[in-house]
Amino acid sequence: MLELARGVSQWAHSFKSSVIFLLNTGEEEGLNGAHSFITQHPWSETVRVAIDLEAMGIGGRSGIFQAGPHPWAIEKFASVAKYPSGNIMAQDLFSSGVIKSATDFQIYKDAAGLSGLDFAYTDNAAVYHTKNDKVELLKPGSLQHLGENMLAFLLEAASSPSLAKDNGHEAAAHTDQDSAIYFDILGTYMVVYRQHFANMLHSSVLMQSVLIWIMSLVMGGYAATISLALSCLSIILMWVLSIGFSVLVAFILPILSLAPVPYIASPWLVVGLFGFPSLLGALTGQHLGFVLLRKYLFHTYVKEKRTSFPSSQASLAMLEAERWHFKAGTMQWLIILMLSHYYKVGSSYIPLLWLVTPSFSYGLLEATLSPLRLPKPLKIATLLIALSVPMVVSAGAIVRIVGILIGTAVRFDRDPGGTPEWLVNVIVSVVVAAVVCLTMVYLLSYLHLSGAKRPIILVSCILFGLSLAAIVSNTVPSYTEETARTLNVVHVVDTTESNGKVKDYTSYVSLFSFTPGNLEKEVQQINESFECGRQKPVDFVTFSMKYGCWTSNDFESGWNPSEIPALKIKHDSKVDERVTEVSIDTKGSTRWSLAVNTDLIADFEFRVSGDEEKLVPAGEKSSIGGWHVIQFSGGRNAPRKFDLTLEWVKNATHSSGQTSEDKKKYLVKLRTDIDRVTPQVERVLKKLPSWCSLFGKSTSPFTLAFLSAIPIEF
Incomplete structure (x- = not known):
């Protein structure tokens, strides 16, 4: 704050608006400092935009986890920030009540009707509010990241003529259609667009997707409808078994380990403890659906007499089943996009990307560029195009949210002893299983015809066993001096x-x-x-x-x-x-x-x-x-x-x-x-x-x- 004040003072002669630096007290007692300023200080009437610098950890990027309601601030930030970081997914979680806490930004937004930005560090959330929450643990790079972004934004905002107008409270006025959708790409570029554009985009994609599916089912007839139903059944089985395998591990952990949540000090262990069981469950569920779909398609080909060779009919059935599984993945994301669009979820851009890019790659490479004859194996290029864009855009946010969830486990029990010991594990396991099912749905469709299933199963079992052994033997301790209970x-x-x-x-x-x-x-x-x-x-x-x-x-x-x-x-x-x-x-x-x-x-x-x-x-x-x-x-x-x-x-x-x-x-x-x-x-x-x-x-x-x-x- 002091360094920002020093930096801002060097350019203050060109400002059209003042910058107020407010250092609050009593935030943990009930946001008292912010409330006192907004309700009692005469300067509060002059404030047009509020910026809150928060923390949920002691390092990493300082990202935006709340913005708005008016998009002016987030749009200005995205245009000038050198290393922009923020994702509306965090805002959705925060506003939904999943994160049961509040920041000074709530006072600025709700009590004063202001718009603005809410920033926070999130790395190593386990030490937050403990005696280990020390200044020396805060990485200089994290401070530099926040400082460079904030200095650029403050200079831009204070020099803005639109904010300096007498009716400058225009920045606080907003409608739901004006709210911003925002996310960063690898911390180097931030995408911002408004809700009314998102509504048009989502509606267009949904209408086209539904129309394409209706036309394909009409042209494919009864066989296509049954094939779609069976491929969707495989998606359901994938979810059920993936969550089931992962939750089973969650119940076993407190019995075998010295601590009910044994991975707090080493969050990467959740990959072995829950990720690989989730992958095995997802692969098993999809394989069961694949077997049913393959049998149905085989009988269909026999009836239609597409070829007189049984071996050829079996091969065609397997290839067609593989394609239906890939298309069922787009159906999964289509349903998620429908629901998120209906409930106006800000992070609807995630299912949009996971639907559009794979659909484009499948339509371009499998239908347009391939001869429309008998089914052929899916091209690797289809998978690469399908996963590249959505994975790059969403992976960072997913990793950060899972990390915060694990870090907050050290203070999960608001009434000590009031929740079952297995509850944290179940929540983490379900989240990890959901990530596996959402992001691996296209990849799994390739595995049923490949020879990679056995190596994947073997490697998954070995890594799960090693992770479990490390926990049971306490080779990897549940808590350390820095990440303590x-x-x-x-x-x-x-x-x-x-x-x-x-x-x-x-x-x-x-x-x-x-x-x-x-x-x-x-x-x-x-x-x-x-x-x-x-x-x-x-x-x-x-x-x-x-x-x-x-x-x-x-x-x-x-x-x-x-x-x-x-x-x-x-x-x-x-x-x-x-x-x-x-x-x-x-x-x-x-x-x-x-x-x-x-x-x-x-x-x-x-x-x-x-x-x-x-x-x-x-x-x-x-x-x-x-x-x-x-x-x-x-x-x-x-x-x-x-x-x-x-x-x-x-x-x-x-x-x-x-x-x-x-x-x-x-x-x-x-x-x-x-x-x-x-x-x-x-x-x-x-x-x-x-x-x-x-x-x-x-x-x-x-x-x-x-x-x-x-x-x-x-």
């Missing part, structure tokens, strides 16, 4: 209050991980009398620890009972509409999370004690899982005393006939965090295994946390 070590003081009086409290050191798997190996090395299991879940307000480890050795030192937050009922009116007033004193903590039970509370107001201004005014409240969560992070002089006014849902009652599980529910939950290392925590931290790293995201408390709550039956 994420752990949290927290000294917890858990209290229950009634009418302002502490009834009891428990104090212990808690150990849990957002990485799937048990902690038996880690606990054994730490050797602090930890007990692990699910018998004692801990509610940390923003997440729940459903599996973890606890130790109560020397639990009284390092904190004082006077630090326990005060959560008191000031007044409870049960006349007509029930209203409850609660006072909150967070004591020494200026970083806390508060949850209000929205199943019982219709509305609430939240303010600093003695201040009439409401931090959270009355009005419609959002809810996740029946709770509205407030996260607060302030400075040294931030307030610590607050008032909460709760308006109950009408006729909300809680009889004594509730189940024991219902009685455990709370009206209000509070977690206050203190950045302090108690003696017990210090001992545990010193003994952490080398393959473990502390996880520092805001969903985790500091090393000292006080938990308080008001039960429903107060």
Whole structure:
């Protein structure tokens, strides 16, 4: 940022618009810095385009993973960037909710109505938000890549007359038809076109493809229709067996390996562990369909008496089956293009390329340039032309997305112990199988007549066995010092209050991980009398620890009972509409999370004690899982005393006939965090295994946390 500011200042005399460099804080607490700037700073009214520099890793290319809504920024970037990098596929995944996080760009776009670009590093995503997320690991080339692209873009944008107009908010205005489709080619060139052009292009290709298929089936008659159905059946079998073989490995891995996700430190292992089983399954499924189609075509040729020699009839049937399998691959991508076009998926250009290029190569080389006689083997040139363009365009994005998926596995379990240990493996295996089925569908059609099937099967089995052996023997470790398993070590003081009086409290050191798997190996090395299991879940307000480890050795030192937050009922009116007033004193903590039970509370107001201004005014409240969560992070002089006014849902009652599980529910939950290392925590931290790293995201408390709550039956 500072280097960009220095570079921009050298050309500022020719600018028609200013460039604001905004360094935000509180992004992980809830995008607080960006929200404060947009809602409170006078400069926010002058902003026309917003650029967000993010990270999901510590290196690689800084690529665009969100752009728009108006395409002005992405079009300018594509025209001037020296090494453009970005793909709308990442934007589709992000906007779909598959990636459950947000960036400051959401505030700029949703709250301020701005358009712009959102950049991020994505390499080595496994170290993100851990103690291993160090500046020295960031490669200088990555910084240079971002700097050169951004400097060129800022100079172009700031000098643009269209952005400097008084009605410059035109750049923020947009329609769905104006949104941009964008992708880079090998990081050297970026293609950008608008949605209305994509609609026309897709509609044209779809109409022509459907018309060609209808005409070919009409001309081919009943035999062509059955052949198409059988070749499509082979595609279905390819998908079923490819996913089946890969998922089977996914379930076996946690049983055989020391860690449920054993390839985090070595992502290339997924090629051997899931890629080759997927390939074997795909080849098996296609071969079964090929056998059925070959038998049908053989009987057809016998009936039609195309040749009097049975051997010739069998050869012709095999050659025709090979061609139908290739054409079935285009049918697969035609269906995908139809669906993506119907749902306006931005990355529809991928099925477009995988449909058009193979169709062109088949039509040119097999139909136009070949004599229209008896079937012949597919030409190798057909395959090369069919795969060259779509593979070059889409391979980089596929590798990057799979890498991010593997890297985020270290923080996959948002509620530690809340998901099965095999789930990450199943997700990765399905993604890898889908990539194999999508990209290998044309190649597999060549293998049924070649002598390459046995070598491919043999090599696949050997490489899968070697990969599995490396995992089982721990020759390739699941975690390393740099790519480590994420752990949290927290000294917890858990209290229950009634009418302002502490009834009891428990104090212990808690150990849990957002990485799937048990902690038996880690606990054994730490050797602090930890007990692990699910018998004692801990509610940390923003997440729940459903599996973890606890130790109560020397639990009284390092904190004082006077630090326990005060959560008191000031007044409870049960006349007509029930209203409850609660006072909150967070004591020494200026970083806390508060949850209000929205199943019982219709509305609430939240303010600093003695201040009439409401931090959270009355009005419609959002809810996740029946709770509205407030996260607060302030400075040294931030307030610590607050008032909460709760308006109950009408006729909300809680009889004594509730189940024991219902009685455990709370009206209000509070977690206050203190950045302090108690003696017990210090001992545990010193003994952490080398393959473990502390996880520092805001969903985790500091090393000292006080938990308080008001039960429903107060």
